[in-house]
Amino acid sequence: MIESQMKKPPFNETSTDERFVEALGRWAETAANLSWVEQWVEGAIFPCEMVFFLARCEQLDIDVVIESGRQDGYSTMILGEFIKGREKQVYSIDYEADAERARRCRERLKAYSSVIPVKGDANILLGQLVNQVAPRKVAMLVDGPKGFWAIxxxxxxxxxxxxxxxxxxNLNRGEAPGKLLGGLANSPLYYEDVVRQSPASWLRLRELERLHCERLGARRSLEYSSLGVMEVADRNRKNIVRKTSWHFRLHQPPLVRMAWKLGLFWPTNRLFDLSNRLFNK
Ligand SMILES: C[S@@+](CC[C@H](N)C(=O)[O-])C[C@H]1O[C@@H](n2cnc3c(N)ncnc32)[C@H](O)[C@@H]1O
Structure with missing residues (x-):
């Protein structure tokens, strides 16, 4: 377990803490009622990870979720349930490289009128969408790209x-991207370190998920989650935005930010391409 994360208290204010626990229990119950575990497919975010993310979104009164990496739309469908009947929106970005798969996914998401599938490159679209929906409160859920690129x-x-x-x-414990994120976070990243009072519905969902994914031979750890969730608050925002590291190669966040401010979305994309070509051979 990462030491820097263990020392951090789950949350600071008891009221938001209670709200989180209540939302966690409620969404775990919804997950069971809507058979999210049975619908899980290899490669998708686990149901418990999604429930944890939804509870964090509720705790912070999130209005808009911007997702990157939709594939078959499993996580997007869950986001659709989250915003159903509420004044909230989901934008979901994907390359849609496989046209038939993308068509099936869009068909699946038609039931959710406030989920907007967007085709294109997250390198360009993420910054543009955030500008478009601000000042509404935004949560980002990134499942492609991964690692330092996504960070x-x-x-x-x-x-x-x-x-x-x-x-x-896919932010695995003990690996460099998780360590960097954990070092800037105000509270632990993973649900195992956050959830102290476990509602019964949450415990049931965890067990259901473990049994189901074991049966399917899931290729990820069922013991430790890999969805790192981090609040960006007034006290850590500056450090986040100014963060540089050799891990980022040419796409240093302050540089990307500065270029975006000048409207240079397409040229900035070249930084990511160039980084990949030079360093990920
Ligand atoms: C693991 S899948 C997403 C699974 C989905 N989140 C779920 O839980 O059901 C990753 C997806 O990310 C997309 N992707 C990766 N890098 C991307 C980028 N830079 N821009 C847009 N889409 C990207 C891929 O096309 C792929 O469909």
């Missing part, structure tokens, strides 16, 4: 004060 994009977006919550999938 650079999320940090650059955090220059806009509308961004309140960042979530990144």
């Amino acid at each position: 650079a994009l999320m940090f650059a977006c955090s220059g806009n004060t509308a961004v309140k919550l960042l979530a990144l999938h």
